[in-house]
Amino acid sequence: MSERRVPIIGGGLAGSEAAWQLAELGHEVDLFEMRPVRQTPAHASERLAEVVCTNSFKSEALDTPHGLLKAEMRILGSFLLGIADESKVPAGAALAVDRERFSTEVTRRLEAHPRIRVLREEVTELPSPPAIVATGPLTSDALSASIRSRLGERHLAFFDAIAPIVSRDSLREEVVYRASRYGKGEADYLNCPMTATQYEEFIDALLEADVHRAPEWDDVPYFEGCLPVEVMAGRGRDTLRFGPMRPVGLEDPRTGRRPHAVVQLRVEDRGERMWNLVGFQTRLKHGEQQKVFRLIPGLEEAEFLRFGSIHRNTYLNSPGRLSEHGSLEEEPALLFAGQLTGVEGYTESIASGLVAAINVDRLIEGREPVVPPPITMLGGLYRYLAEADPEVFQPMNANFGLLDPLPRRVRRRRERRLAHAGRALAAIREWCAAIDREAESLPERVRVPEQV
Numbered sequence: 001m002s003e004r005r006v007p008i009i010g011g012g013l014a015g016s017e018a019a020w021q022l023a024e025l026g027h028e029v030d031l032f033e034m035r036p037v038r039q040t041p042a043h044a045s046e047r048l049a050e051v052v053c054t055n056s057f058k059s060e061a062l063d064t065p066h067g068l069l070k071a072e073m074r075i076l077g078s079f080l081l082g083i084a085d086e087s088k089v090p091a092g093a094a095l096a097v098d099r100e101r102f103s104t105e106v107t108r109r110l111e112a113h114p115r116i117r118v119l120r121e122e123v124t125e126l127p128s129p130p131a132i133v134a135t136g137p138l139t140s141d142a143l144s145a146s147i148r149s150r151l152g153e154r155h156l157a158f159f160d161a162i163a164p165i166v167s168r169d170s171l172r173e174e175v176v177y178r179a180s181r182y183g184k185g186e187a188d189y190l191n192c193p194m195t196a197t198q199y200e201e202f203i204d205a206l207l208e209a210d211v212h213r214a215p216e217w218d219d220v221p222y223f224e225g226c227l228p229v230e231v232m233a234g235r236g237r238d239t240l241r242f243g244p245m246r247p248v249g250l251e252d253p254r255t256g257r258r259p260h261a262v263v264q265l266r267v268e269d270r271g272e273r274m275w276n277l278v279g280f281q282t283r284l285k286h287g288e289q290q291k292v293f294r295l296i297p298g299l300e301e302a303e304f305l306r307f308g309s310i311h312r313n314t315y316l317n318s319p320g321r322l323s324e325h326g327s328l329e330e331e332p333a334l335l336f337a338g339q340l341t342g343v344e345g346y347t348e349s350i351a352s353g354l355v356a357a358i359n360v361d362r363l364i365e366g367r368e369p370v371v372p373p374p375i376t377m378l379g380g381l382y383r384y385l386a387e388a389d390p391e392v393f394q395p396m397n398a399n400f401g402l403l404d405p406l407p408r409r410v411r412r413r414r415e416r417r418l419a420h421a422g423r424a425l426a427a428i429r430e431w432c433a434a435i436d437r438e439a440e441s442l443p444e445r446v447r448v449p450e451q452v
């Protein structure tokens with residue numbers, strides 16, 4: 001066991017999960033939470049693990065990314081998911097909670113734990129290891145400054161500007177073509193060609209679409225080089241054709257002609273399963289993104305693995321600066337967890353707190369840190385954080401594009417996803433055995449499919 005108390009900074013979703021797990025592994029934990037001494041603009045209470053927006057942890061179905069992620073976390077014994085189950089409200093296939101009951105119960109259990117001390121104070125400097133920093137998307141200014149000076153100016157961002165990502169196998173191969181502008185270098189991009197009529201219809205739809213209205217504190221300043229696609233379109237009907245949809249040097253090899261406009265897709269992962277709509281950062285509502293961006297030729301049946309968004313969001317350039325298990329490269333036992341590491345979402349943040357606790361325990365015990373294999377949703381997320389391009393890194397939510405492909409092709413989407421789930425859950429059980437952790441059984445309602 002550690003000789004000193006392990007500090008965990010931030011009593012949000014990731015920090016609360018990490019605190020419980022570490023304490024259960026026998027460590028004395030100091031959980032620092034700045035609320036109510038200092039509030040964030042989004043939190044409304046002083047409770048730990050407050051869910052700041054929707055009360056849903058998304059679907060439980062194993063053929064959805066969050067259903068699979070939750071099943072993996074249940075096998076690993078997630079504390080917060082257990083309390084979410086106890087605080088569940090009816091929400092069809094989703095796990096939604098009575099938010100007050102959920103965070104009240106998390107707070108009560110953490111405060112009552114004999115090895116956890118909850119300290120209501122703002123931490124302004126990075127702690128010394130072993131420690132976990134999980135201060136989330138609204139990390140206080142003072143700590144952000146300390147992180148920035150330690151990691152370097154360009155490794156901490158304060159806003160995201162996320163463009164949607166679509167899955168490769170949902171693109172219409174007969175429409176998109178590979179090319180780079182003027183044939184320079186490798187043909188790295190997938191290009192979606194548009195005629196003048198298609199372009200005009202697309203612009204109309206874009207201008208009519210509903211935009212997410214942000215609260216004042218989240219009203220992020222737009223940088224000229226990174227404007228939302230709908231704002232660019234609003235500046236003039238041809239603005240996009242001279243910006244991200246510029247067709248010059250992108251002749252369609254099938255016709256030999258230059259399209260009227262082109263949407264370029266850039267690959268996000270080494271397995272080439274996830275493709276990003278270049279320059280399409282957006283504040284359109286998710287349903288509107290699906291409707292409008294499916295007008296792009298080649299994307300008519302696109303599966304959206306990540307929707308675009310623009311938010312105030314403090315996050316690290318994980319692939320450029322952190323180790324595979326989410327620590328500073330030079331300080332393996334100073335770990336980051338939650339949204340601050342570039343995962344996006346409640347469930348992802350809790351999961352990352354869980355894995356961070358496993359690793360702090362291992363490091364204190366003199367063992368190597370570990371992450372689950374990339375055939376699991378958790379492992380896929382960790383791999384993304386380690387391997388994404390640090391030059392264009394943006395936060396990522398759980399999605400099936402993060403996982404290694406299956407050994408054989410499964411045509412139908414639902415069956416393919418269930419095959420992934422069967423394989424992933426078996427792998428998480430094996431991983432538990434490999435790290436000497438007891439694998440919990442899944443609730444009966446979660447039906448595990450056969451493995452492929």
Ligand SMILES: Cc1cc2nc3c(=O)[nH]c(=O)nc-3n(C[C@H](O)[C@H](O)[C@H](O)COP(=O)(O)OP(=O)(O)OC[C@H]3O[C@@H](n4cnc5c(N)ncnc54)[C@H](O)[C@@H]3O)c2cc1C
Pocket residue numbers: 009010011012013014015032033034035039040042043049050051052053054121122123124134135136137138139140143337338339340344345346347349350
């Ligand atoms: C407005 C908003 C809405 C969101 N809506 C959703 C949604 O609907 N669904 C979804 O899946 N995700 C949503 N997210 C994204 C994300 O899932 C949540 O922010 C999630 O709570 C992240 O978990 P976390 O543990 O990383 O951070 P948090 O849960 O925010 O926890 C961080 C904690 O650290 C504390 N803290 C910060 N700085 C310090 C410091 N210096 N010292 C001590 N304590 C500190 C904060 O008070 C906070 O309690 C939203 C984010 C925001 C900002």
